[in-house]
Amino acid sequence: MTSAKPHVDIEQPASRRFGRDHVRRFFPVFLLIALAAAFSLTSTRFLQFNNLMIVAQQAVVLLVAALGMTFVVIAGSIDLSVGAIVAIAALVAAKTSASIGLFAILPACAGGAACGLVNGSIVAKGKVPSFIVTLGAMVVYRGIVLYFTRGAPVSIENEAFLDVYSGRTAGIPNSVLIAVVLIGVSAFMLNLTVFGREVRAIGGGERIAHLSGIRVDRVKVAIFVLSGLLCGMAGLLQGARAMAATAQLGEGLELDAIAAVVVGGTPLTGGVGSIQGTILGALIITILSNGMNIIGLDPYFQNIVKGLVLVLSVFVTIDREKIGIIK
Amino acid sequence: MRIVAKDLSRSFGSTRALSGVSVTLAPGKVRALVGENGAGKSTLLKILAGAERPDSGRMMLDGRSYAPRSVVEATGLGVGLVFQEITINPSLTVAENIFAGRLSRFRRHGLLRAAALDRAAQALLDSFSAEVSVARPLSALDLGQWKCIEVARALSASPRALLFDESTAFLNHREVDIVLEAMRALKRQGLIVAFVSHHLAEVGAVADELTILKDGRKIGDYEANALSRDQIQGLMVGRDLSKGLFPPRAAQAHSDNLMRFEEVADHRLKPSSFALGGGEIVGIAGLKGAGGQRILEMAAGVAPLQSGEMKLVGASFRPRIPADAWDRGVAYLPGNRTGEGLIVGASVLDNLVMARPPRRGPLFDRGRARKLAGALIRRLFIKTSVPQARAGALSGGNLQKVVLGKCFAVDPRVLLLNNPTRGVDVGARAEIYRSLREAAGRGVGILLASEDLNELIGLSDRILVMRTGRIVTIVNGPALASEDVIIRHMT
Numbered sequence: 028m029t030s031a032k033p034h035v036d037i038e039q040p041a042s043r044r045f046g047r048d049h050v051r052r053f054f055p056v057f058l059l060i061a062l063a064a065a066f067s068l069t070s071t072r073f074l075q076f077n078n079l080m081i082v083a084q085q086a087v088v089l090l091v092a093a094l095g096m097t098f099v100v101i102a103g104s105i106d107l108s109v110g111a112i113v114a115i116a117a118l119v120a121a122k123t124s125a126s127i128g129l130f131a132i133l134p135a136c137a138g139g140a141a142c143g144l145v146n147g148s149i150v151a152k153g154k155v156p157s158f159i160v161t162l163g164a165m166v167v168y169r170g171i172v173l174y175f176t177r178g179a180p181v182s183i184e185n186e187a188f189l190d191v192y193s194g195r196t197a198g199i200p201n202s203v204l205i206a207v208v209l210i211g212v213s214a215f216m217l218n219l220t221v222f223g224r225e226v227r228a229i230g231g232g233e234r235i236a237h238l239s240g241i242r243v244d245r246v247k248v249a250i251f252v253l254s255g256l257l258c259g260m261a262g263l264l265q266g267a268r269a270m271a272a273t274a275q276l277g278e279g280l281e282l283d284a285i286a287a288v289v290v291g292g293t294p295l296t297g298g299v300g301s302i303q304g305t306i307l308g309a310l311i312i313t314i315l316s317n318g319m320n321i322i323g324l325d326p327y328f329q330n331i332v333k334g335l336v337l338v339l340s341v342f343v344t345i346d347r348e349k350i351g352i353i354k
Numbered sequence: 355m356r357i358v359a360k361d362l363s364r365s366f367g368s369t370r371a372l373s374g375v376s377v378t379l380a381p382g383k384v385r386a387l388v389g390e391n392g393a394g395k396s397t398l399l400k401i402l403a404g405a406e407r408p409d410s411g412r413m414m415l416d417g418r419s420y421a422p423r424s425v426v427e428a429t430g431l432g433v434g435l436v437f438q439e440i441t442i443n444p445s446l447t448v449a450e451n452i453f454a455g456r457l458s459r460f461r462r463h464g465l466l467r468a469a470a471l472d473r474a475a476q477a478l479l480d481s482f483s484a485e486v487s488v489a490r491p492l493s494a495l496d497l498g499q500w501k502c503i504e505v506a507r508a509l510s511a512s513p514r515a516l517l518f519d520e521s522t523a524f525l526n527h528r529e530v531d532i533v534l535e536a537m538r539a540l541k542r543q544g545l546i547v548a549f550v551s552h553h554l555a556e557v558g559a560v561a562d563e564l565t566i567l568k569d570g571r572k573i574g575d576y577e578a579n580a581l582s583r584d585q586i587q588g589l590m591v592g593r594d595l596s597k598g599l600f601p602p603r604a605a606q607a608h609s610d611n612l613m614r615f616e617e618v619a620d621h622r623l624k625p626s627s628f629a630l631g632g633g634e635i636v637g638i639a640g641l642k643g644a645g646g647q648r649i650l651e652m653a654a655g656v657a658p659l660q661s662g663e664m665k666l667v668g669a670s671f672r673p674r675i676p677a678d679a680w681d682r683g684v685a686y687l688p689g690n691r692t693g694e695g696l697i698v699g700a701s702v703l704d705n706l707v708m709a710r711p712p713r714r715g716p717l718f719d720r721g722r723a724r725k726l727a728g729a730l731i732r733r734l735f736i737k738t739s740v741p742q743a744r745a746g747a748l749s750g751g752n753l754q755k756v757v758l759g760k761c762f763a764v765d766p767r768v769l770l771l772n773n774p775t776r777g778v779d780v781g782a783r784a785e786i787y788r789s790l791r792e793a794a795g796r797g798v799g800i801l802l803a804s805e806d807l808n809e810l811i812g813l814s815d816r817i818l819v820m821r822t823g824r825i826v827t828i829v830n831g832p833a834l835a836s837e838d839v840i841i842r843h844m845t
Contacts, residue, residue, distance in 0.1 A: 220717055221711050224718055227704075228697060232699075235695065244675075298700070299699070
């Protein structure tokens with residue numbers, strides 16, 4: 028009888044299949060629309076072009092970091108050091124932009140990638156769980172920033188740098204355009220390349236992937252380097268927007284990035300997930316903050332709402348049949 | 355005590371799992387329920403044990419109506435169940451596992467009386483002569499002994515009937531013997547004992563009576579010693595399999611050495627040498643830990659080679675990780691299907707092309723992958739609605755075909771197979787055997803480690819018999835050999 032099971036699924040009436048599956052799949056979209064509708068009804072400012080651009084700009088740093096996190100989470104790992112890597116990258120960008128201007132993008136990204144390389148190497152070769160490695164790395168990288176800055180902000184004054192990375196083209200912030208390109212590249216890598224399939228396979232079953240001839244160690248290092256690289260970009264954009272690198276830059280970003288990935292429907296258990304989901308997740312989190320500010324919600328109350336939305340999203344989107352163990 | 359079931363039927367969705375099956379279980383007899391995957395034997399056993407409820411039909415226990423709504427209720431009425439899966443919690447002690455859920459019996463002033471608990475647990479284990487001491491840590495016991503702990507757990511409810519649902523599926527020869535011995539001991543105590551099994555050797559060893567099922571219907575009840583193994587298989591499948599299960603061997607000579615093992619050894623394996631020719635199927639017989647699986651793991655790049663050398667078509671072959679082996683055309687089918695062989699959450703297609711996905715540069719070539727998966731599904735008769743269906747929805751035999759398909763997908767030179775038909779029903783088994791012989795016919799060398807002697811004898815061109823880490827003999831022309839000869843060398 029078991030061999031007939033897949034047929035059962037197909038034969039189910041479309042109306043019934045819509046019920047659970049579609050609610051689960053499209054919940055992030057519903058949530059985003061619901062939030063946007065609620066905020067635009069309460070405040071006329073919300074839907075104005077300027078505010079939308081602010082939302083987009085605010086979402087960019089989180090989104091770029093969350094793109095890398097998507098790969099990490101689909102592979103069944105976690106990266107808690109993204110906030111600290113963003114701070115390092117911003118510091119590198121600030122220090123180098125004075126002399127090389129807009130080419131500071133290269134050292135910033137290289138710095139981020141180097142941090143990712145260290146994380147990935149320890150995870151893959153040292154066989155230490157990524158949670159522990161990146162928890163330690165988070166403290167170390169943040170410590171490096173504090174050590175070099177002594178807690179003082181490093182301002183960015185290079186005109187060319189600021190023009191390119193925090194300017195606008197045809198009214199649209201350049202950072203948003205950059206993010207769109209990075210989204211495209213990430214989606215391409217995850218969905219169309221062999222690397223993307225290997226990432227999913229490792230998250231679906233690391234030992235199985237290993238025994239099937241996937242070079243798991245190599246792919247894992249690549250994933251963390253990719254995450255570090257994207258954090259390098261995020262740090263660069265954040266620095267340009269703030270016109271300075273501070274020691275506190277990106278603090279708590281790792282949790283927002285994980286939240287964005289998870290709210291977008293990518294489970295922490297690995298194996299499945301999508302870039303589209305992460306985009307929605309990042310937008311939901313940003314719009315929630317932006318909207319709550321605009322309607323003047325008590326800032327001390329805002330965190331409570333954010334936390335509840337996170338749990339609610341996972342409660343609705345999690346596929347309990349496919350994920351045997353709910354940790 | 356006597357359990358009488360009449361006209362039991364059960365459907366899952368549109369699938370009829372059981373239609374109008376009647377069976378009577380009497381004490382002092384061991385009854386085996388046999389049939390292919392999907393024949394309904396597990397469903398029948400689960401209904402008897404309260405784990406499933408029938409859509410229609412009724413059951414009587416000593417003349418009284420018996421309609422348990424759960425395993426717990428059935429247990430309370432004296433009908434216990436031992437599951438197929440291992441349900442031992444390794445963080446607990448032996449005694450705690452036996453009385454899990456009933457530990458409050460041993461509570462005094464809020465504290466656990468460990469000594470009384472251990473004594474009661476040991477008494478249960480001794481009652482069916484299980485050679486398990488409650489003082490041993492679980493990690494020191496093998497799976498057969500773990501199963502005995504599960505039997506003791508079932509006995510802790512003082513049942514009058516004990517039902518085993520494929521309880522030997524994950525055990526090796528020696529471990530199976532422990533469980534079969536436990537069944538015999540329970541029978542002698544006057545319990546009703548019934549079990550579901552794929553292994554006709556087990557059925558022959560312990561069952562007094564057989565109930566054969568096919569497609570949810572009962573074929574009949576038989577005295578166990580009235581039928582030969584071939585007759586039983588024929589009834590299960592509905593056609594005569596005595597000639598068909600194993601395809602004929604190829605007549606032509608094998609090509610020269612494809613893969614050579616020269617004095618390969620590690621701390622568990624004594625230096626061993628042999629060669630595998632192209633087109634040859636070499637079987638490895640031996641108890642668990644005898645070294646057969648070790649040889650496969652070395653060739654697959656899973657276990658490191660400590661000394662000696664492997665050669666593949668003349669060139670040195672020393673895989674550091676499995677990927678190195680796959681790169682050289684050496685494909686590996688591990689012993690644990692769902693934990694090592696395939697990702698149940700991924701699609702059939704994804705699993706089939708996982709090892710070396712078709713690619714154009716860095717890009718995944720979806721079109722070619724689809725064609726390849728389609729060809730493999732047809733070649734192995736994998737029963738799936740669409741290639742994109744989740745692998746986890748497939749039955750055991752079809753899952754194994756997917757793992758084998760993953761190996762065939764890379765067009766391998768050498769196939770390393772660890773128990774390729776464990777828990778696979780007869781029909782799927784015949785298809786797997788045919789595909790292996792076909793691959794050998796195209797020049798693939800196959801190294802087959804198996805606990806199923808029938809399979810080794812039916813399929814291999816040569817059999818290496820291993821004992822405690824060394825090759826003790828090589829049986830040439832195994833068609834002429836009997837199981838007894840091989841077993842004598844193995845033990």
